[in-house]
Amino acid sequence: MRNIKSGITFGIIGGLITFLFGGWSVAVMGLFMGIGLGLLLSGRLERTYKPIESSSSLFAKIIFTITTMFNSGKRALPTALTAGGVLVVFSLIQNFVIQPALGKFVENIDFVLVTNIVALFITIIFTTLTASLRGLSEKQESAARLILLAFVVVAFPFIDKFTELRWTAQIIFALIFVILGLGLNIVVGYAGLLDLGYAAFFAIGAYTTGILSSPVHNIELNFWLVIWIAAAMAAIWGLLLGAPTLPLRGDYLAIVTLGFGEIVPVLFRNLIDVTIKEPLTCWILPLFRIQTTCITFVSHEDLTFGEKGISPIGRPSLPFIGEFESSNPITWYFLIIAIILLSIFLINRMRESRLGRAWMAIREDELAAGQMGINPVQTKLLAFAMGATFSGFAGAFYAAYIRGIFPSVFEFSASIIILSCVILGGLGNVNGVIVGGLVLMTADRLFLPALKDFLSALLTNTILPSISNPVVQSAVKDNANPILYRFLLFGLTLVIMMAVRPEGLLPSAQIRQELHSAEELAAEAEASSKSGKKR
Amino acid sequence: METTKPKKKIDLRRTAIVALVIYIILLIGPIAGLDFPAIYAAVKANPLQLVQFLIIGIANGAIIAIIALGYTMVYGIIELINFAHGDVYMIGVFTSLTVLSLTGTLDSKDPGKIIFGLILALIIAIVVCAALNAAIERLAYRRLRNAPRLAPLISAIGMSFIIENIGLMWAAQAWLVPSFGTTGGASQKVFPDMLGALFKATGFNGGDVNMLASTGWALRLTIKDILVIVLASVLMIGLRLFVQRTRLGKAMRATAQNRDAAKMLGIDIDWVITATFLIGGGLAGAAGLMGGLYNNTAWWFMGFRAGLESFTAAVLGGIGNISGAMLGGFLIGLLRSFSDGYLSTRWTNAWVFATLVLILLLRPTGLLGEQTGQKA
Numbered sequence: 057m058r059n060i061k062s063g064i065t066f067g068i069i070g071g072l073i074t075f076l077f078g079g080w081s082v083a084v085m086g087l088f089m090g091i092g093l094g095l096l097l098s099g100r101l102e103r104t105y106k107p108i109e110s111s112s113s114l115f116a117k118i119i120f121t122i123t124t125m126f127n128s129g130k131r132a133l134p135t136a137l138t139a140g141g142v143l144v145v146f147s148l149i150q151n152f153v154i155q156p157a158l159g160k161f162v163e164n165i166d167f168v169l170v171t172n173i174v175a176l177f178i179t180i181i182f183t184t185l186t187a188s189l190r191g192l193s194e195k196q197e198s199a200a201r202l203i204l205l206a207f208v209v210v211a212f213p214f215i216d217k218f219t220e221l222r223w224t225a226q227i228i229f230a231l232i233f234v235i236l237g238l239g240l241n242i243v244v245g246y247a248g249l250l251d252l253g254y255a256a257f258f259a260i261g262a263y264t265t266g267i268l269s270s271p272v273h274n275i276e277l278n279f280w281l282v283i284w285i286a287a288a289m290a291a292i293w294g295l296l297l298g299a300p301t302l303p304l305r306g307d308y309l310a311i312v313t314l315g316f317g318e319i320v321p322v323l324f325r326n327l328i329d330v331t332i333k334e335p336l337t338c339w340i341l342p343l344f345r346i347q348t349t350c351i352t353f354v355s356h357e358d359l360t361f362g363e364k365g366i367s368p369i370g371r372p373s374l375p376f377i378g379e380f381e382s383s384n385p386i387t388w389y390f391l392i393i394a395i396i397l398l399s400i401f402l403i404n405r406m407r408e409s410r411l412g413r414a415w416m417a418i419r420e421d422e423l424a425a426g427q428m429g430i431n432p433v434q435t436k437l438l439a440f441a442m443g444a445t446f447s448g449f450a451g452a453f454y455a456a457y458i459r460g461i462f463p464s465v466f467e468f469s470a471s472i473i474i475l476s477c478v479i480l481g482g483l484g485n486v487n488g489v490i491v492g493g494l495v496l497m498t499a500d501r502l503f504l505p506a507l508k509d510f511l512s513a514l515l516t517n518t519i520l521p522s523i524s525n526p527v528v529q530s531a532v533k534d535n536a537n538p539i540l541y542r543f544l545l546f547g548l549t550l551v552i553m554m555a556v557r558p559e560g561l562l563p564s565a566q567i568r569q570e571l572h573s574a575e576e577l578a579a580e581a582e583a584s585s586k587s588g589k590k591r
Numbered sequence: 592m593e594t595t596k597p598k599k600k601i602d603l604r605r606t607a608i609v610a611l612v613i614y615i616i617l618l619i620g621p622i623a624g625l626d627f628p629a630i631y632a633a634v635k636a637n638p639l640q641l642v643q644f645l646i647i648g649i650a651n652g653a654i655i656a657i658i659a660l661g662y663t664m665v666y667g668i669i670e671l672i673n674f675a676h677g678d679v680y681m682i683g684v685f686t687s688l689t690v691l692s693l694t695g696t697l698d699s700k701d702p703g704k705i706i707f708g709l710i711l712a713l714i715i716a717i718v719v720c721a722a723l724n725a726a727i728e729r730l731a732y733r734r735l736r737n738a739p740r741l742a743p744l745i746s747a748i749g750m751s752f753i754i755e756n757i758g759l760m761w762a763a764q765a766w767l768v769p770s771f772g773t774t775g776g777a778s779q780k781v782f783p784d785m786l787g788a789l790f791k792a793t794g795f796n797g798g799d800v801n802m803l804a805s806t807g808w809a810l811r812l813t814i815k816d817i818l819v820i821v822l823a824s825v826l827m828i829g830l831r832l833f834v835q836r837t838r839l840g841k842a843m844r845a846t847a848q849n850r851d852a853a854k855m856l857g858i859d860i861d862w863v864i865t866a867t868f869l870i871g872g873g874l875a876g877a878a879g880l881m882g883g884l885y886n887n888t889a890w891w892f893m894g895f896r897a898g899l900e901s902f903t904a905a906v907l908g909g910i911g912n913i914s915g916a917m918l919g920g921f922l923i924g925l926l927r928s929f930s931d932g933y934l935s936t937r938w939t940n941a942w943v944f945a946t947l948v949l950i951l952l953l954r955p956t957g958l959l960g961e962q963t964g965q966k967a
Contacts, residue, residue, distance in 0.1 A: 250741050250744070250745075301952075307672050307741070310744060311672065311902070311906075312947075312948050314899075315945070315947045316944075316948065318899070318941075319945060319948075322937075322944075323941065326935075330622055331622070332619065333621065335617035339627070339628045472752065475745070476749075531764070531766075534763060534764075535763070541760075542756075543755050546752050547748075547749040547753035547754075547755075548749065548753060550745055550748060550749025551730075551749035551750055554735060554742050554745050555731070555734055555746070558738065558742055570739075
């Protein structure tokens with residue numbers, strides 16, 4: 057029953073999304089929802105795998121594996137059918153009820169039938185396929201899951217191109233925030249230092265790239281070199297800005313990082329007329345009536361071009377592919393996927409290393425960690441530097457992808473958006489941060505604009521003509537713009553997550569325990585007092 | 592001899608470091624407007640301007656101080672940076688603008704009606720902001736009272752975003768917030784100068800808003816400056832008396848000192864905390880009307896800046912300390928106006944934030960705060 061309920065939930069979520077996009081989106085949602093549902097189900101299903109005698113032939117082994125997988129998949133079939141059915145019902149509602157309300161009538165009934173049948177099959181196939189991996193041994197299962205995920209990640213931009221949904225460009229933005237979230241997760245999740253100015257490092261990475269690879273400064277370095285310089289620059293500034301905050305804890309640390317995070321955009325906005333004169337020779341010695349010649353290092357240099365921003369910025373190019381074009385998001389997509397894979401690899405290695413364990417020890421109890429021989433100064437500084445490194449990557453990619461950088465992008469709200477991604481997904485857990493970043497940023501960049509178009513079409517075609525009062529009419533028309541509510545989205549995410557599930561959607565076991573230790577202690581005390589009464 | 596020698600060496604090193612830091616500040620400072628020869632020249636050219644900036648700084652500082660009181664009271668009692676407090680102030684600005692607009696005060700020429708409208712706006716802004724602040728506490732902070740320290744701070748940031756969004760929507764409602772052209776950004780609204788209008792309506796001082804016009808000095812001391820400073824002083828003295836003399840004030844101080852002990856002595860902690868938020872919110876509402884009248888803008892994002900400035904003021908004075916917040920508010924106001932006047936308007940925010948960072952790093956207990964050890 058629980059499984060059927062999950063199936064209905066997934067079907068409804070996918071179905072509501074098809075409301076916004078229509079067309080082939082139902083099939084794409086079937087793919088995503090199928091895999092998500094399959095992963096969820098396989099966690100609930102019992103493992104049907106039984107070790108096979110090694111003496112049996114290869115053919116027998118294959119047959120045996122297929123049978124166990126089939127058995128697992130069979131149990132997921134009712135759920136898969138429910139999910140697919142709900143999805144298709146929603147899609148049909150979309151085509152025959154919603155679309156006419158938006159002023160678009162169904163012209164090609166064959167297309168509708170084809171998309172819905174394909175969606176139904178895809179949902180069922182991918183749900184059962186993902187669930188059937190439960191029939192493999194533990195090792196094989198995780199490998200098979202990875203292969204499945206890799207298939208989806210690689211196939212996505214091509215599916216997107218075929219179905220003409222044009223999601224890839226927006227997904228790339230979400231992926232930039234995934235990298236930023238991964239970096240912030242080191243500082244906040246692993247080392248437990250709440251950094252409210254993380255966008256400053258993003259800005260430093262982006263501006264480093266902008267200054268070093270833009271023709272406006274006549275230093276056009278290659279992107280593949282600049283991305284490393286940007287990461288190194290961000291890391292250095294992570295050290296410099298982290299060093300003064302070392303004696304602080306908790307909310308004071310958060311406010312100091314916020315202060316730095318506010319100063320950096322002001323800096324980039326205002327470094328437009330830089331003059332550096334040597335003070336001794338220019339005015340201090342003349343005060344004592346000593347004649348000198350004034351030494352000027354820099355005179356009226358425009359470094360960041362203020363609000364106008366730096367544009368254009370050089371783009372990466374590769375043999376066989378040539379220069380990356382903005383018209384073709386697929387190359388950019390694979391570039392950022394490569395950066396994310398590198399980041400995940402580095403972060404996982406770091407977490408398991410001595411340094412990573414030191415971060416977590418500092419997070420749990422700085423005093424005790426210090427007594428155990430961990431150098432808190434070095435550990436915290438490395439957390440800031442490592443966290444900043446990944447935002448350097450993200451900044452370099454962002455600058456090259458957008459082809460221009462503007463100071464307003466890197467203000468306080470950017471820091472908080474990144475923090476929301478990390479909090480939503482789950483502090484201290486790489487998978488959680490990826491899911492959180494993807495969910496929140498696709499909601500921001502993909503669903504809100506789609507919802508805006510959806511609502512405005514619905515209003516002009518159906519709702520507004522039925523409202524006679526002109527004041528109400530204009531008020532409804534002005535306020536039905538979901539993009540205006542994006543701060544609400546992030547704010548509510550933070551408030552609700554803190555109230556309901558502070559450990560995030562996919563928490564790390566350690567942090568969950570920490571956050572709920574008080575409740576568990578209370579429950580234990582209650583239980584022990586009850587048992588005491590019984591006696 | 593043996594003991595003095597290493598000591599002298601360390602002193603030399605320290606001096607060298609201090610000298611190096613000063614040199615670097617002198618070298619790089621001019622980029623951000625800290626150019627001593629230029630400042631000296633500006634002061635010498637027009638010494639009266641110094642007094643002018645002093646007046647502006649004190650008036651702005653009074654508003655900042657009133658907002659800072661809300662921060663400092665809440666921090667004193669539950670050790671939480673109420674990040675949404677600055678946005679409550681922003682809601683105060685919009686509430687008073689809406690009240691002035693709906694009562695028809697904005698285009699009235701009748702002095703009695705203007706005064707009535709202003710008083711009504713003050714009362715309604717206080718009530719709305721007090722209720723909003725208490726609601727924020729109830730919704731976002733109360734259940735997190737025993738959670739890890741950072742959870743309520745993150746919740747507060749979320750609340751701040753939500754209220755900013757409400758302000759954004761509010762600014763878009765033309766029937767609530769009339770448009771008198773925009774100042775700067777597209778979503779910034781003009782808050783009309785009601786006090787100037789009142790002056791013209793009564794014909795007091797020859798209808799000239801500048802009280803010092805008859806002296807012939809190149810100085811402006813307008814009714815705005817006077818009203819803001821007077822009203823702020825009344826509120827501050829009132830709050831001080833309230834906390835010192837009344838029973839609830841005593842309960843607040845007791846709760847701030849030790850929450851558990853206060854609870855054992857029969858103080859209703861939840862009510863005391865709610866009352867603190869109500870008072871803080873009410874002060875922010877009053878500051879909203881004052882800030883709107885003084886700076887003549889209403890903008891959904893103004894709460895963030897104002898909030899950070901007043902938080903800086905609260906920390907500068909010593910967080911949890913009411914007199915400290917007032918002192919800090921005036922100091923930050925002066926810093927702002929002198930930075931605007933002599934350094935560079937573009938860099939003022941950076942200077943304010945740099946002050947915040949420096950205080951937290953060098954003296955986290957503030958000017959008037961007691962040593963609280965590792966509390967921070």
